Amino acid sequence: MAETLIVILHGVGGRGAHLQPLADMIGAELPGARFALPDAPNRYDWDDSGRQWFSVKDITPRNRPARLRAARAAFDQVLATTIAGHGFGDRPDRVALVGFSQGAIMAMDAVMSGRFRPQALAALSGRLVKSATGLPGIPVMLSHGLDDPVIPARDAIAAAAHWGKQGCPVDLHLWTGLGHWFDARVATTTAAFLRRALIL
Template identity: 25%
Template sequence: MNLTYLVRRPIGDTTHRPPLLILLHGLGSNEEDLFALAPHFDERFLVLSLRAPFEMAPGYYRWFDRSETPSGRVIDQQELEASRKMLIQEINNAAMAFGADPRQVYLMGFSQGAMMALALALTAPQKLRGVVAVAGRVLPEIARLAAPQDSLSHLRLLIQHGTQDDVVPVSEGYAARELFADLHVMMGFREYPTGHNITPDMLADACDFLRAQLDPAQSVESLH
């Protein structure tokens, strides 16, 4: 593994290659943030919480830099692309290092981490089985690089957003929903009366969604 990480190994039967759940934190956080949620996820998952590669200050990291200008938001596209490629490589590394199943890889990201998760869903869908994106957006810089539509048909997405989010407005969640709906990706969208955070209800819905993906009979039902 090239990125710093925390790991929770699957609990119980380890005779088979476990499904892999990768957690991606938000701007200015680190690998410890979402790892606090690890005990809540299905015990069958190998859970990896990754630290973003770019340091802002000791203990604070980002996937990409962004700034606000008079003409709008500007993304550091070099950092964005570097992080995207690193995540693809870390999926490969995790399968080798931990014996995870490369056909059962899931991402759960919050805020900037959700943007990275959606970026991989769009541009490297062959690496993923599903995504939970909380309080994120689809970056225009990534949407232009989207893979062919038919290569996304196997994906399962859950997009979650707070209606009172004043950091990433819920309108960004609606836009992501519309984009993936146009691509005919199997997707659930849920909004919550909260701000820019992960509430217990959001976590419970995410856990239910991820658990259902491991049980094919429940997979589609979990999106409704």
């Protein structure tokens, strides 16, 4: 039986399978870990082949929190079904969430609101929509490219400060020469964080 489950959540317009390279790079350093890469439940606004957790059409800082809250029920169902389907429904202490972009937004909200309490949370190229208070103690890693043209790195810095105020140990990593994606540096750092948090 796998020692731990790492759920990787994709960004807007993507699919879970698009993050398989990230899972492969992390998995190479975490033998025995199981990975799940679910698809978001909603069709992407501009491409039938993509999926989204919530629409970003005409999105603004003002309406973003409401869209996130409206997406919670469907997100929770996908995440709970994924965790239970891999046999970890009664073992949240062996589950870690890794979110990229919109997947990171949803994962941070799920933990910050207290709806899910994984053993660790890694948010890559995301932002924290502060719509709830958090639970203390969950280790959080934030990774962001300094050349990200989609979500600015300052959002990761702000998120790190907010998580710290909630009593969560925070690792913040800002990468030169990296845009809105991940690379081997991100994968290696994420694997090291998960190894420490999950005691692998």
